[in-house]
Structures are given as C-alpha cells and as structure tokens.
Amino acid sequence: MTINKRLPTAIVLLxxxxxxxxxxxxxxxxxVLQAVIAAALVEFYxxxxxxxLHPQKILGIIxxxxxxxxxxxxxxxxxxxxxxxxxxxxxxxxLFSFTRVEHLPYFFQSVAVTFFGAVYLGFTLNHFFLIxxxxxxxxxxxxxxxxxxxxTGAYYLGKLLGRRKMTPLASPNKTWEGSAGGILFGVLxxxxxxQILLPDANLWRALLIGxxxxxxxxxxxxxxxxxxxxxxxxxxxxxLPGHGGFLDRMDSFVLAAPFFYFLLRYFWK
Amino acid sequence: MTINKRLPTAIVLLxxxxxxxxxxxxxxxxxVLQAVIAAALVEFYxxxxxxxLHPQKILGIIxxxxxxxxxxxxxxxxxxxxxxxxxxxxxxxxLFSFTRVEHLPYFFQSVAVTFFGAVYLGFTLNHFFLIxxxxxxxxxxxxxxxxxxxxTGAYYLGKLLGRRKMTPLASPNKTWEGSAGGILFGVLxxxxxxQILLPDANLWRALLIGxxxxxxxxxxxxxxxxxxxxxxxxxxxxxLPGHGGFLDRMDSFVLAAPFFYFLLRYFWK
Numbered sequence: 001m002t003i004n005k006r007l008p009t010a011i012v013l014l015x016x017x018x019x020x021x022x023x024x025x026x027x028x029x030x031x032v033l034q035a036v037i038a039a040a041l042v043e044f045y046x047x048x049x050x051x052x053l054h055p056q057k058i059l060g061i062i063x064x065x066x067x068x069x070x071x072x073x074x075x076x077x078x079x080x081x082x083x084x085x086x087x088x089x090x091x092x093x094x095l096f097s098f099t100r101v102e103h104l105p106y107f108f109q110s111v112a113v114t115f116f117g118a119v120y121l122g123f124t125l126n127h128f129f130l131i132x133x134x135x136x137x138x139x140x141x142x143x144x145x146x147x148x149x150x151x152t153g154a155y156y157l158g159k160l161l162g163r164r165k166m167t168p169l170a171s172p173n174k175t176w177e178g179s180a181g182g183i184l185f186g187v188l189x190x191x192x193x194x195q196i197l198l199p200d201a202n203l204w205r206a207l208l209i210g211x212x213x214x215x216x217x218x219x220x221x222x223x224x225x226x227x228x229x230x231x232x233x234x235x236x237x238x239x240l241p242g243h244g245g246f247l248d249r250m251d252s253f254v255l256a257a258p259f260f261y262f263l264l265r266y267f268w269k
Numbered sequence: 270m271t272i273n274k275r276l277p278t279a280i281v282l283l284x285x286x287x288x289x290x291x292x293x294x295x296x297x298x299x300x301v302l303q304a305v306i307a308a309a310l311v312e313f314y315x316x317x318x319x320x321x322l323h324p325q326k327i328l329g330i331i332x333x334x335x336x337x338x339x340x341x342x343x344x345x346x347x348x349x350x351x352x353x354x355x356x357x358x359x360x361x362x363x364l365f366s367f368t369r370v371e372h373l374p375y376f377f378q379s380v381a382v383t384f385f386g387a388v389y390l391g392f393t394l395n396h397f398f399l400i401x402x403x404x405x406x407x408x409x410x411x412x413x414x415x416x417x418x419x420x421t422g423a424y425y426l427g428k429l430l431g432r433r434k435m436t437p438l439a440s441p442n443k444t445w446e447g448s449a450g451g452i453l454f455g456v457l458x459x460x461x462x463x464q465i466l467l468p469d470a471n472l473w474r475a476l477l478i479g480x481x482x483x484x485x486x487x488x489x490x491x492x493x494x495x496x497x498x499x500x501x502x503x504x505x506x507x508x509l510p511g512h513g514g515f516l517d518r519m520d521s522f523v524l525a526a527p528f529f530y531f532l533l534r535y536f537w538k
Contacts, residue, residue: 084527107499109378112385223360230376258353
C-alpha cells in the first residue's frame with residue numbers, strides 16, 4: 001500500500017468530509033453517517049459470511065438504522081426503547097425467516113453475529129452525530145486530530161523503535177513502543193486542535209483527553225484485526241483504493257467516538 | 270411433566286417471590302434479580318456451548334451485571350455509558366484472552382454469542398427492577414398476572430381447540446387458536462389485577478395492555494425454542510424440578526418485561 005495510491009483517495013475524502021462536517025445539516029449528516037455505518041456493517045457481515053456464520057445483512061442494517069434513529073430523535077426517544085425495538089425486530093424476523101429445518105443448524109450464530117455487528121458499529125459510530133450536533137464541528141476535528149496524528153505516530157514510531165510486541169496474535173506489527181508513540185502523537189493532535197480551534201479550552205484537559213482517547217482507540221484496531229484474522233483476510237474490502245474498506249477506516253473510531261463523547265459529557269466542562 | 274411434580278416447586282418459588290417483591294429492598298431485589306439473570310445466562314451459554322460456539326461465560330455474566338448496574342444507578346448513569354462499557358470490556362477481554370492461534374477459528378462466534386446473550390437477557394430482564402421501584406410491587410403482579418394467566422390460557426385452549434399451527438419449526442405445539450386464547454386470558458389477567466390491585470386505574474387501558482403484552486410475550490417463547498431446537502434440546506436445564514430451567518421460566522418475560530415497562534411509561538398515565 002503505497003503513499004501514491006493512498007494520497008488521492010485521502011484528499012478527495014477529506015475534502016468531502018470537511019464540507020459535510022462544517023456545513024452539513026442534521027438530516028444530511030445523519031444520512032451520510034448511516035450510509036457509512038451500513039457500508040462498514042456489510043463489510044463486517046461479509047467477514048462473518050466467510051466463516052459460514054450466516055449473518056442476516058438486511059436485518060442487521062435495519063437494526064443499525066433503528067439504533068441510529070435513537071440518536072437522531074434523542075430528545076424524544078430513550079435509547080433503551082430503541083434497543084428494545086432492535087431485540088423485538090430481531091425476534092419477529094427470526095420467527096418469520098427461520099422456518100425450515102435446514103435453517104436450524106446456523107440459527108444461533110446467525111442471530112448473535114447479526115445483532116452484535118449492528119450494535120458494535122451502529123451504536124458506537126452514531127456518537128459522531130452527537131459530537132457534531134451537541135458540541136459542534138470543531139469537536140469532530142478535535143477527535144479526528146487525535147486519532148489521525150496518533151495513528152500516524154504509532155505507525156512510524158512503531159516502525160522506527162518497535163521491539164516488544166503487544167498483541168502478537170491480533171496485530172503482529174503492533175508494539176508497545178508504537179503504542180506509546182500513538183499516545184504521544186494523540187496528545188500532540190489534541191494540542192494542535194486545542195490551539196487552533198478551541199483556544200478557550202483548558203489545555204491540560206485537552207492533552208489528557210488526547211492521551212486517553214488514543215489509548216482506547218488503539219484497542220479497537222487489534223479487535224477488528226482479530227475478526228479479520230479469524231476469517232483469514234487482511235482488509236475488510238477494497239472499496240477505497242489503497243485504504244482497505246470502510247470498516248478499516250472506521251475501526252479506530254469504533255471505541256474512540258463514544259469514549260470521546262462521554263469524556264466531553266462528564267469531564268470536559 | 271406432571272402437575273404433581275410442578276406444584277410443590279411452584280408454591281415454594283411463588284411464596285419466596287412474593288416476599289421478595291412485596292418486602293425486598295432495592296439492594297436485595299437487585300442482587301436476586303442479577304442472580305436469576307446470571308443463572309438464565311449460564312443456561313443460554315450452555316446451549317451455545319453444545320453448538321461449539323465457545324461462549325465466554327464469565328465475561329458474559331460480567332457484561333450482564335454491567336448492564337444491570339445501569340438500571341440500579343439509573344439516576345446517575347446513562348444506559349448508553351453502560352453499553353459502551355460492555356463493548357469496551359468485551360474488547361479488553363478479547364485482546365487478553367484470545368492470544369493463541371488455536372483460539373482464532375471460533376473467535377468471531379464466541380464474541381458475538383457472548384455479547385448477544387448478555388444483552389438479550391441482561392438488558393431485558395432488568396426491567397423488572399424498574400417496574401418494581403418506579404411503579405411499585407403491584408405493577409410486578411400486574412405483569413405476572415397477564416403472563417401467567419395468558420400462558421395457562423394459551424396452553425389449555427391450544428390443547429382444546431388448536432388446529433392451525435403458528436410456528437411449525439420453533440414450537441410445533443403452538444397454534445393460532447392457542448395464541449388467541451393466550452391473549453384472551455392475558456386480558457383476563459389484566460382485568461383481575463386491575464380489579465384487585467389497581468381499582469383506580471383506567472379499565473380499558475389495563476385490558477389493552479393485557480392484550481398487547483401477552484401478544485409480545487408469545488414471541489419470546491418460540492424464539493427461545495429456536496435457540497434450543499438449534500442445538501437439539503428441550504429444556505434449557507432441569508434445575509427447577511418439572512419446570513425446565515431458569516431460562517424456560519423467564520422466557521415469556523424476556524420481551525414482555527421491557528415492553529410492559531415502556532407501555533407504562535408512555536401510555537399508562
């Protein structure tokens with residue numbers, strides 16, 4: 001995966017993303033976010049399908065969308081109601097679609113994987129919506145700055161200094177040195193975002209958030225790697241040239257986005 | 270399964286349950302409920318283990334307990350935070366316990382089944398706690414009256430009049446006639462509970478709740494049957510003589526308890 005191949009895709013995507021985050025309204029942002037989540041979910045289910053786990057893609061997308069609606073209508077609807085709705089829909093779907101004896105052998109794993117994928121991606125990534133509309137676009141850049149600088153730092157410092165392997169099974173290239181570099185550059189990303197975008201914010205809290213958020217972000221990557229290694233593939237798809245798939249691009253955010261949101265809510269001010 | 274065998278167990282359990290619901294404080298009720306949920310969850314995981322899905326029992330119980338704490342500390346903690354905690358703990362656990370290549374082949378289904386079980390039982394059944402402490406013990410009896418009379422009505426009317434099969438794969442004995450009988454007797458249960466316990470409540474709303482709650486309750490039973498049939502067993506365990514296991518006893522409540530709670534919240538008054 002060369003820089004030449006990655007760069008044009010990255011520039012186009014970043015430009016579009018910037019326009020969306022800065023100027024997109026609630027409805028457009030919500031729809032694009034749901035589309036990205038659905039795309040990542042389909043890639044996740046494609047991984048599961050390779051293991052013959054029979055994910056129910058259509059059901060899963062509906063479940064993720066149902067969770068998404070709870071974020072969109074947050075003022076009116078409790079999240080718990082949406083989660084109940086998700087379980088209820090799962091039940092209705094199962095009773096009407098698992099009707100033949102040939103379906104029984106994979107019923108158990110099929111339901112579990114479909115449900116897990118919808119919550120794992122739908123619940124977590126929808127926190128972008130809350131960050132954008134409860135805190136504003138600058139906070140989205142704040143998070144992205146932590147993640148992107150942190151990931152870059154982890155990659156290069158890991159290459160340069162990496163000795164002790166952290167998760168030999170999940171991500172053989174991950175080292176403790178790279179991880180420390182990720183946190184260091186995550187702090188740097190937080191510092192830059194605070195200086196440029198949020199000059200009134202408390203500096204030390206911003207730096208601490210940078211360190212914590214990147215530490216948590218580093219967990220979701222080997223987790224996704226485990227899912228991929230469990231089925232024996234490297235990238236979840238190749239839809240973004242040189243960048244793997246949506247799932248690969250989003251994986252750092254899966255745990256980091258909700259964590260960042262809760263830090264803002266309970267710790268920021 | 271004869272009446273002789275079922276009756277003594279039922280009387281002892283019902284007596285203890287009555288004492289708990291009527292006189293138990295928040296802490297005791299919470300602890301007993303968590304124990305029941307954990308027991309049902311272990312039975313669920315034992316089913317999954319028969320399919321070689323490698324559920325992580327300890328992790329699953331911790332996850333369910335984590336969700337339970339969100340109900341106990343409802344005033345202080347958002348449910349979303351608990352769900353994030355559950356995903357985060359799942360991630361930490363995976364990275365530290367799936368460390369050998371032999372673990373990879375079952376990683377995917379293991380994580381999904383563990384997570385699904387914890388939410389499917391932990392999220393739903395903890396609504397008993399809310400019903401008890403936000404609405405009072407009479408509302409717990411209200412729900413139990415709908416479910417128990419409804420289930421009895423469904424069983425006997427199904428035996429007597431049942432012709433047209435509803436879910437041939439999941440529960441071959443379930444008929445549309447039995448289902449109608451269940452709803453009829455669910456309404457009867459709601460009527461009795463309203464007359465005796467809640468004389469000031471609106472009669473028609475109570476009857477409507479009886480019908481709706483039993484209709485939803487009827488869905489969770491064939492769902493659990495599908496899980497059992499998928500692994501080829503009849504009862505989830507035999508810990509309660511003549512009653513199957515905790516999972517069998519609780520299955521009608523899995524969807525009905527949260528549904529009843531939301532009806533109270535949004536429709537009752």
